[in-house]
Amino acid sequence: MKRIGILTSGGDAPGMNAAVRSAVRTGISMGMEVYGIKRGYEGLLDGEIERMQWQSVGDILQRGGTILRTARSERFRTEEGRKHGVNILETFGIEGLVVIGGDGSFRGGSELAALGITVMGVPGTIDNDLAYTDYTIGFDTAVNTVLSMISNLRDTASAHERTTIVEVMGRECGDIALYSGLAGGADVILLPEMEFDINSVCRRVLRGQQSGKLHSIIVKAEGVEISSHQLAETVQERTGREARAVVPGYIQRGGTPTGRDRMLASMMAARAIKLLYDDEESKAIGTCNDEIIAYDLEEALSMKKHFRADLYEIAETLA
Numbered sequence: 290m291k292r293i294g295i296l297t298s299g300g301d302a303p304g305m306n307a308a309v310r311s312a313v314r315t316g317i318s319m320g321m322e323v324y325g326i327k328r329g330y331e332g333l334l335d336g337e338i339e340r341m342q343w344q345s346v347g348d349i350l351q352r353g354g355t356i357l358r359t360a361r362s363e364r365f366r367t368e369e370g371r372k373h374g375v376n377i378l379e380t381f382g383i384e385g386l387v388v389i390g391g392d393g394s395f396r397g398g399s400e401l402a403a404l405g406i407t408v409m410g411v412p413g414t415i416d417n418d419l420a421y422t423d424y425t426i427g428f429d430t431a432v433n434t435v436l437s438m439i440s441n442l443r444d445t446a447s448a449h450e451r452t453t454i455v456e457v458m459g460r461e462c463g464d465i466a467l468y469s470g471l472a473g474g475a476d477v478i479l480l481p482e483m484e485f486d487i488n489s490v491c492r493r494v495l496r497g498q499q500s501g502k503l504h505s506i507i508v509k510a511e512g513v514e515i516s517s518h519q520l521a522e523t524v525q526e527r528t529g530r531e532a533r534a535v536v537p538g539y540i541q542r543g544g545t546p547t548g549r550d551r552m553l554a555s556m557m558a559a560r561a562i563k564l565l566y567d568d569e570e571s572k573a574i575g576t577c578n579d580e581i582i583a584y585d586l587e588e589a590l591s592m593k594k595h596f597r598a599d600l601y602e603i604a605e606t607l608a
């Protein structure tokens with residue numbers, strides 16, 4: 290394959306730039322013409338496509354966000370929209386795409402694949418919600434950002450003997466909450482994958498108080514049914530200890546990517562380009578036990594994410 294396009298789509302994630310850099314430079318080094326598509330599928334439909342050179346991706350390895358910018362596109366969800374997307378790609382002579390994004394972007398990519406475009410999916414999302422890969426690009430950075438916030442919150446919570454609820458991102462997948470809760474020593478971790486029980490939350494907070502803990506940290510994923518402010522009110526009422534809710538929001542989606550995310554991004558995007566070069570069928574690139582892997586795109590999307598009950602148990606034991 291000679292001429293390829295790269296786009297970033299859905300929620301941005303730290304490390305997307307590292308993936309763009311790797312895709313562009315690997316492609317150029319293999320003699321390909323590489324085009325950058327702006328604003329995800331939305332920009333594709335508007336024909337916002339530019340040739341990229343080696344230096345177009347200089348000085349971005351360490352930057353969060355995405356230089357290609359990103360979007361959520363309603364138009365692309367329609368068949369008419371996607372057919373228009375294929376026409377645009379044909380107009381530019383682009384035969385294959387690297388789609389850097391999350392589950393939604395991959396679904397969009399598989400619809401494009403059904404229309405004859407080869408799509409290599411590179412998992413870029415802080416959510417870590419793609420079943421076929423151990424980790425997605427951006428997840429490690431987001432977890433570390435949350436950990437640094439938990440550490441600050443712990444200081445002030447101890448000083449005031451308070452309970453702090455930290456609401457982290459993740460509507461359907463609680464991995465950011467699970468990993469940051471375990472590594473941050475949370476007393477309670479609330480995940481969308483588990484049933485929410487206010488009595489058990491209050492029992493754990495009370496148990497901590499009675500054992501002499503100066504504070505309690507509750508890490509709650511945004512997808513858990515109760516609002517953090519409501520939860521703070523109820524916990525305060527039932528435990529007699531002041532409670533505060535903190536919702537860091539987009540802070541956890543920005544920032545310089547960790548070394549691990551830069552490595553994942555560089556390796557996965559390089560693999561995506563090699564697969565396009567070899568004229569392989571559409572694939573989802575991932576990592577399994579520290580190796581870079583590639584599944585058939587449809588197969589990857591059909592996999593169900595396995596909940597890490599082992600990690601949850603360790604967190605509960607150590608709290």
Ligand SMILES: Nc1ncnc2c1ncn2[C@@H]1O[C@H](COP(=O)(O)OP(=O)(O)O)[C@@H](O)[C@H]1O
Nearest residue numbers: 299300361362365366390391392393394396397
């Ligand atoms: N089932 C689908 N069919 C076609 N396009 C889709 C589908 N799901 C998502 N997309 C496209 O991918 C974009 C990004 O998906 P979204 O779920 O918002 O983010 P992410 O890729 O980060 O999970 C959507 O705005 C839409 O344009």
Ligand SMILES: O=P(O)(O)OC[C@H]1O[C@](O)(COP(=O)(O)O)[C@@H](O)[C@@H]1O
Nearest residue numbers: 299300391414415416458459460542
């Ligand atoms: O950017 P928006 O539209 O507010 O979306 C917020 C959502 O995006 C995320 O940050 C990332 O999710 P996606 O990778 O699916 O886009 C979620 O954790 C969060 O629920």
Ligand SMILES: [Mg+2]
Nearest residue numbers: 391392393414
């Ligand atoms: Mg998603």
